[in-house]
Amino acid sequence: MRFSKLFGKTSRQTPAEVESISHRLLLRAGMIAQTASGIYSYLPLGWRVLKKIEQIIREEINKTGGQELMLPVLQPFQLWQQSGRYISFGESLFTLKDRKEHDLVLGPTHEEVITELVHRYVQSYRDLPLLLYQIQTKFRDEPRPRGGLLRVREFIMKDLYSFDITEDGLDESYKKMAQAYKNIYTRLDLPVLMVEADSGAIGGKESHEFMLITDSGEDEVIYCSSCGYTANAEKAQFAKAKINTEDMLPLEEVSTPGTKTIEEVASFIGVPANQTLKAVFYSADGEFTFVVIRGDMEVNETKLRNALKCSELRLATDSEVNEVGIVAGFASPVGIKGIRVIADDSITQGSNFVVGANKMGYHFRNANYPRDFRVDLTTDIALAHAGYDCSKCGNKLSSARGIEVGHIFKLGTFLSEKLGAISLNSEGILQPIIMGCYGIGIGRLLAAIIEQSHDDKGIIWPLSVAPYQACLCSLCMDNSVVASASEDVYQKLKREGIEVLYDNRNESAGVKFNDADLLGIPLRLTLSPRTLKKQSIEIKWRAEKEFQLLPLDNIASTVKTLLGKKANLLK
RNA sequence: CGGGGUGUAGCGCAGUGGGUAGCGCGCAUGGUUUGGGACCAUGAGGUCGGAGGUUCGAAUCCUCUCACCCCGACCA
Missing domain, CATH: 3.90.960.10 (YbaK/aminoacyl-tRNA synthetase-associated domain)
Known part of the structure; x- marks a missing residue:
């Protein structure tokens, strides 16, 4: 891609009110643009990152046997009445009417639709277990969108629904997903904690959230560094010390x-x-x-x-x-x-x-x-705090802030009962199918990566999701020798299959370096009269300070090898 | 919904004793530059969020309204 043709501009400034780092950097880098409150357009660079995250998730979910499908955004309101969840979702449900005055909702999630679908196709335990997922846009009329992509009203989410005939089966599906999630975060280079969670409006019993620990997080995580207990503060238990056990005195x-x-x-x-x-x-x-x-x-x-x-x-x-x-x-x-x-x-x-x-x-x-x-x-209706005693081991609890970048639930059977998703079990008896659901917000993940990985110059993308692997900065573009050498290198890199952003603009070195840093492209290649004199090209990793000169000969395969090594290192 | 704040050029911001709307960035053209956000010259670009009102005259004063941001209650 030639920088000169790229849609979307980098900018030096963002509105003063924009607080969160990811929000500011995404705007400055020209990766997203706001269309309305909590509603964003993804520009080409941001979209490339989003698609890469999506692909990583897809690969890891497919490994577990998940089958991808596509579900409708428009859903009959009646389905939500049937499940009863129009009540728990309340005002965050986007609703509308069609021309016949039928009520519809813009799906905030898809358990109802998929359960109804499974009901039609599954009659026997032999059809189970099933792991079905979608990567789609969902809508929730949040009370307060905030932090750029961290909390929005229209968002792309991977949601997987599991269907089992036994509790053991559900446990197994749940474990598979937990492991898949861990794999995903590892590939995204994110240190994420799995914490016990409340299941909220989605409903269900057991539930875990995946938290990226960062000061800018909006959730509080309570943890015990002694026994490893971790839970969302909403859910966290603690030991309530018994005090003053003296005999009762008169009122x-x-x-x-x-x-x-x-x-x-x-x-x-x-x-x-x-x-x-x-x-x-x-x-x-x-x-x-x-x-x-x-x-x-x-x-x-x-x-x-x-x-x-x-x-x-x-x-x-x-x-x-x-x-x-x-x-x-x-x-x-x-x-x-x-x-x-x-x-x-x-x-x-x-x-x-x-x-x-x-x-x-x-x-x-x-x-x-x-x-x-x-x-x-x-x-127990008490709020846990750092400093209280751990209910598991008695040591002191600590707390940290986190961004919720994934949430998995054991739903049980309440939805399948409501929506009639029943199946014969191995003993020939009809029973409701046991469900689980497993969500990851992709846009939020994108923002979370930035919250976790940036410096004062800009974003530092992990190689696995960077919009481009390399940025070719060509200094002195009006020097015809540099221009033709750059064009040559650019073509060779492309031929080698390297995703390269070629900064062919007629800009000064400072502008190009700053933009490369802001965009967070992992590898920067610099070609200038200076490097050309030595028949070489300079390379620098975004995350590192040092740079080195490499010979121009075979530069494409050299870079390919470097990127390959880096990718392996991250695995 | 409660509290706080902001709407003026593509972006970031100035601009109230009411009287011709400004700066920086960006953009266009020409020229000089080129290793960490260069410089000179010229130029384009605004019904001051919207509606109503006060006034000879409103970005500025009054009323209503809309949008957006930030802090709290909700979630991927």
């Missing part, structure tokens, strides 16, 4: 004027925060919910949502709190009636807690569950 009302926060109450009364109970109020699918947790912890809204099996969860507004007659700042489950109360199991770890008295300016001392109050449900 006692104390005046605590002006103490609204846990810190204020605790220090006013002279107890540590972990000897208080905190009250938090939520609206869960419209139902007012009173949540109690030990004062030293915070509520994990994901766990709470799962415990309540609700889809919409938000903090209750002040007026909602007032309406049910709760005195904010002095609320407690003691004496509360007619309101659903959910408690974290930490309230059983300890005794003689300080709680509100449901009366302005007063708290109780020595509240004990279940002696002094009742709750509707006690379960």
